[in-house]
Amino acid sequence: xxxxxxxxxxxxxxxxxxxxxxxxxxxxxxxxxxxxxxxxxxxxxxxxxxxxxxxxxxxxxxxxxxxxxxxxxxxxxxxxxxxxxxxxxxxxxxxxxxxxxxxxxxxxxxxxxxxx
Amino acid sequence: xxxxxxxxxxxxxxxxxxxxxxxxxxxxxxxxxxxxxxxxxxxxxxxxxxxxxxxxxxxxxxxxxxxxxxxxxxxxxxxxxxxxxxxxxxxxxxxxxxxxxxxxxxxxxxxxxxxxxxxxxxxxxxxxxxxxxxxxxxxxxxxxxxxxxxxxxxxxxxxxxxxxxxxxxxxxxxxxxxxxxxxxxxxxxxxxxxxxxxxxxxxxxxxxxxxxxxxxxxxxxxxxxxxxxxxxxxxxxxxxxxxxxxxxxxxxxxxxxxxxxxxxxxxxxxxxxxxxxxxxxxxxxxxxxxxxxxxxxxxxxxxxxxxxxxxxxxxxxxxxxxxxxxxxxxxxxxxxxxxxxxxxxxxxxxxxxxxxxxxxxxxxxxxxxxxxxxxxxxxxxxxxxxxxxxxxxxxxxxxxxxxxxxxxxxxxxxxxxxxxxxxxxxxxxxxxxxxxxxxxxxxxxxxxxxxxxxxxxxxxxxxxxxxxxxxxxxxxxxxxxxxxxxxxxxxxxxxxxxxxxxxxxxxxx
Numbered sequence: 001x002x003x004x005x006x007x008x009x010x011x012x013x014x015x016x017x018x019x020x021x022x023x024x025x026x027x028x029x030x031x032x033x034x035x036x037x038x039x040x041x042x043x044x045x046x047x048x049x050x051x052x053x054x055x056x057x058x059x060x061x062x063x064x065x066x067x068x069x070x071x072x073x074x075x076x077x078x079x080x081x082x083x084x085x086x087x088x089x090x091x092x093x094x095x096x097x098x099x100x101x102x103x104x105x106x107x108x109x110x111x112x113x114x115x116x
Numbered sequence: 117x118x119x120x121x122x123x124x125x126x127x128x129x130x131x132x133x134x135x136x137x138x139x140x141x142x143x144x145x146x147x148x149x150x151x152x153x154x155x156x157x158x159x160x161x162x163x164x165x166x167x168x169x170x171x172x173x174x175x176x177x178x179x180x181x182x183x184x185x186x187x188x189x190x191x192x193x194x195x196x197x198x199x200x201x202x203x204x205x206x207x208x209x210x211x212x213x214x215x216x217x218x219x220x221x222x223x224x225x226x227x228x229x230x231x232x233x234x235x236x237x238x239x240x241x242x243x244x245x246x247x248x249x250x251x252x253x254x255x256x257x258x259x260x261x262x263x264x265x266x267x268x269x270x271x272x273x274x275x276x277x278x279x280x281x282x283x284x285x286x287x288x289x290x291x292x293x294x295x296x297x298x299x300x301x302x303x304x305x306x307x308x309x310x311x312x313x314x315x316x317x318x319x320x321x322x323x324x325x326x327x328x329x330x331x332x333x334x335x336x337x338x339x340x341x342x343x344x345x346x347x348x349x350x351x352x353x354x355x356x357x358x359x360x361x362x363x364x365x366x367x368x369x370x371x372x373x374x375x376x377x378x379x380x381x382x383x384x385x386x387x388x389x390x391x392x393x394x395x396x397x398x399x400x401x402x403x404x405x406x407x408x409x410x411x412x413x414x415x416x417x418x419x420x421x422x423x424x425x426x427x428x429x430x431x432x433x434x435x436x437x438x439x440x441x442x443x444x445x446x447x448x449x450x451x452x453x454x455x456x457x458x459x460x461x462x463x464x465x466x467x468x469x470x471x472x473x474x475x476x477x478x479x480x481x482x483x484x485x486x487x488x489x490x491x492x493x494x495x496x497x498x499x500x501x502x503x504x505x506x507x508x509x510x511x512x513x514x515x516x517x518x519x520x521x522x523x524x525x526x527x528x529x530x531x532x533x534x535x536x537x538x539x540x541x542x543x544x545x546x547x548x549x550x551x552x553x554x555x556x557x558x559x560x561x562x563x564x565x566x567x568x569x570x571x572x573x574x575x576x577x578x579x580x581x582x583x584x585x586x587x588x589x590x591x592x593x594x595x596x597x598x599x600x601x602x603x604x605x606x607x608x609x610x611x612x613x614x615x616x617x618x619x620x621x622x623x624x625x
């Protein structure tokens with residue numbers, strides 16, 4: 001385990017340089033978008049309710065639904081699906097890149113990135 | 117609800133649907149070997165997604181959510197966002213890593229990761245408790261539907277429903293029926309959405325996409341009956357809404373039977389893509405559920421009672437009431453009941469079986485018979501299944517709350533205990549057995565705190581509401597895990613090395 005005298009650990013706040021760092025960056029970005037969607041939307045709806053005695057929520061309709069029903073009941077689940085889709089597409093590309101690097105390393109006998 | 121006599125056509129449809137599942141399950145068993153040949157294909161991922169969705173569907177989704185919309189309006193949106201959002205957490209934080217661990221149950225995972233039989237036993241006990249609470253919601257759903265089908269009282273229906281469930285599991289187990297989850301999802305989504313399309317069509321709304329069409333009912337309620345849905349936070353605070361929503365998210369990502377889906381995926385890519393398809397299939401149900409609640413409210417309004425506040429049993433069966441009040445053909449109502457029965461039956465059976473397995477494989481060999489053979493454990497599991505079913509049946513006799521609220525307590529427990537144990541177990545290698553034990557015990561205490569201390573210290577009920585305690589509870593439990601882990605001996609080099617080289621994408625370093 002110790003490498004150059006330094007013991008390695010798994011810590012999401014201090015990812016191992018390389019592939020894990022990229023993965024953690026994507027996870028953090030997605031979770032921020034996710035948090036913003038959930039908390040931000042509800043704070044927005046709460047603000048609309050407080051302002052003008054709920055005028056916006058009574059009169060603003062989208063796709064046949066009151067705006068807060070549409071945002072929470074339809075849009076946020078759809079956004080979750082899109083976030084999952086983006087994560088998977090990134091992970092697929094990330095895995096392919098890593099596999100290509102491994103194959104090149106095996107084929108040439110050189111380390112990844114090493115100039116011939 | 118009771119006293120209308122036996123509903124013959126719906127009973128025949130329900131029986132026919134279970135027969136279809138049994139026949140299909142037997143043919144699935146014969147095809148199983150060839151099915152594995154397609155593992156990892158595009159079709160495999162959709163199938164895996166349908167299996168995730170079918171595994172997820174329960175009385176809470178099919179019956180409970182609509183009831184909550186009917187009774188509490190916008191508050192129920194926290195369930196829609198919480199239950200779907202939990203899958204995002206599962207995907208980005210846990211799905212791939214759990215698949216890499218290669219352990220088949222939550223106790224297996226915790227026992228291996230934390231190198232502790234005590235932690236493994238604690239998770240087994242928590243899993244059993246979660247199964248019991250979650251099963252109470254399913255049994256309540258089954259009882260309400262049986263009560264309507266056979267025209268009997270709630271208590272009689274609880275006994276009858278339990279007997280039917282146990283008989284179904286015994287027959288399925290004896291003849292070796294494999295669960296065809298793809299077919300189940302197909303039947304469930306049709307049973308739920310087709311009646312809704314018919315109701316929208318009968319009312320003259322946009323029936324092709326009833327998930328949007330029911331908006332007209334909201335406008336009608338507002339303009340003709342003065343029933344407004346425009347004050348979402350009038351009866352609850354923003355904190356209460358967010359607490360419930362995040363508690364359900366953490367719980368979703370911590371439910372043992374949800375987590376176990378990822379151990380079973382043929383590959384890591386299948387595990388990941390299965391979540392996307394699963395989330396899409398689950399969302400189809402949740403985009404539709406509010407419609408039943410709103411339409412039931414419209415029928416009440418047309419009957420001259422727009423502000424009716426019914427009892428919990430009436431609210432929980434509002435999906436069925438809306439279909440009946442709309443005057444749908446009896447076969448369509450039968451289909452809806454069959455969907456509800458299938459969701460409740462399979463959820464209850466799965467939960468009881470996982471609870472029984474946790475007892476037979478994690479608790480019995482440790483405390484009763486350390487040399488138990490495989491066949492002895494199987495027999496113990498069968499006995500534990502019957503005991504758990506009886507316990508749940510007795511607990512369900514008292515109507516303690518709405519289906520969705522009972523389910524939410526199970527989610528809060530999972531979110532306070534198993535979710536932090538998995539997240540830290542995967543993402544912080546320093547977490548050790550002492551930390552996870554202390555954390556999970558704290559989580560248990562937090563979950564029951566509103567019941568134990570709520571009357572003495574009302575603040576406890578505000579910070580840790582019974583159905584939403586994981587919002588503050590889960591971060592607090594993680595903090596306890598971190599502090600205790602830092603104060604005690606670190607985990608072994610072997611497990612840290614396993615996390616680095618086998619679980620995380622560290623380039624094999």
